[in-house]
Amino acid sequence: MGGFRHLFGPVPSRRLGLSLGVDLVPPKTCVYDCVFCQIGKTPSPTWKRAEFVAVSAVLAEVDRWLAEGGKAEHITLAGAGEPTLHIGFGDVLHGIRARCSIPTVLFSNGALLFLPEVREKARIADIAKVSWSGWNEASWRRINRPPPDLSFQRVAEGIRRFAADYAGELWVEVFLVPGLNDSPPALQAIASQVNELGAARIHLNTASRPPADPTVRPAPLKTLQNAAALFHPTAEIPEEMPLQLEGAAPLDRSHIENTVLRHPATAAQLAALLGQPESNVTAELDRLEKEGRVRRIVRAGQIWYGPPA
Numbered sequence: 001m002g003g004f005r006h007l008f009g010p011v012p013s014r015r016l017g018l019s020l021g022v023d024l025v026p027p028k029t030c031v032y033d034c035v036f037c038q039i040g041k042t043p044s045p046t047w048k049r050a051e052f053v054a055v056s057a058v059l060a061e062v063d064r065w066l067a068e069g070g071k072a073e074h075i076t077l078a079g080a081g082e083p084t085l086h087i088g089f090g091d092v093l094h095g096i097r098a099r100c101s102i103p104t105v106l107f108s109n110g111a112l113l114f115l116p117e118v119r120e121k122a123r124i125a126d127i128a129k130v131s132w133s134g135w136n137e138a139s140w141r142r143i144n145r146p147p148p149d150l151s152f153q154r155v156a157e158g159i160r161r162f163a164a165d166y167a168g169e170l171w172v173e174v175f176l177v178p179g180l181n182d183s184p185p186a187l188q189a190i191a192s193q194v195n196e197l198g199a200a201r202i203h204l205n206t207a208s209r210p211p212a213d214p215t216v217r218p219a220p221l222k223t224l225q226n227a228a229a230l231f232h233p234t235a236e237i238p239e240e241m242p243l244q245l246e247g248a249a250p251l252d253r254s255h256i257e258n259t260v261l262r263h264p265a266t267a268a269q270l271a272a273l274l275g276q277p278e279s280n281v282t283a284e285l286d287r288l289e290k291e292g293r294v295r296r297i298v299r300a301g302q303i304w305y306g307p308p309a
């Protein structure tokens with residue numbers, strides 16, 4: 001199985017189990033250019049929506065993946081940017097639902113939920129995760145670096161309206177960036193806004209992978225633990241999930257590349273994911289790096305592979 005352009009993984013995750021990723025936008029297309037983004041800088045943040053790839057092409061890959069015996073616990077719209085920028089993301093969610101009983105997940109920054117049509121389509125997902133890391137216009141601009149013609153108030157109101165009548169499971173991710181939103185007053189303000197959303201789960205995150213802005217550092221565990229208690233329900237703190245897949249799979253170059261482009265990883269993590277000796281994976285990563293298809297990033301003495309700059 002392999003050779004997919006719009007599907008990646010399945011990637012094991014602590015919260016979703018084995019999750020097949022569906023990527024609907026070219027790298028890297030996003031409303032935001034978050035300082036902590038693990039998939040690199042957004043060249044031009046935009047909220048202009050488009051059909052970046054034909055819905056039929058995406059669903060044809062889902063058909064092939066299912067026909068080839070693909071197994072996953074969730075199918076997640078995520079990847080190299082913001083999935084709701086694709087005007088057909090709702091058709092993709094509908095299409096997946098019509099084809100299998102695997103629950104669908106939408107990983108979104110939530111920035112476009114002020115648009116009624118985006119709220120309507122996002123409701124199709126069984127789980128929707130949105131982001132909330134600033135607490136006012138200035139903090140949101142510093143952290144998420146949105147386009148000038150969006151406002152925090154507009155985005156926040158969109159997320160609130162979605163949360164108010166979403167029948168699925170709402171998750172909220174708060175990304176802590178030391179120096180930008182980790183002071184006690186900042187955390188109090190974020191927590192009181194997020195708590196009003198009535199989310200089923202709240203996730204605190206921090207830069208555990210190399211971020212778009214290399215000056216961004218991960219928040220200390222103690223800060224995360226203290227912050228977690230401010231949220232209702234208590235926020236969950238990420239543990240770096242060892243990427244582990246049962247059984248050995250053949251070494252698949254496109255699988256390595258597709259994973260790294262959306263989910264930067266070390267050679268050891270990829271080796272565990274693919275059930276391959278690390279030396280084989282490192283050799284393939286070296287080749288991909290020489291061809292300019294992936295980028296090697298050294299961070300805190302550890303070598304990561306991610307999308308090209």
Ligand code: SF4
Nearest residue numbers: 030032033034037109
């Ligand atoms: S972290 Fe998410 S929302 Fe922020 S720039 Fe990256 S892809 Fe976009």
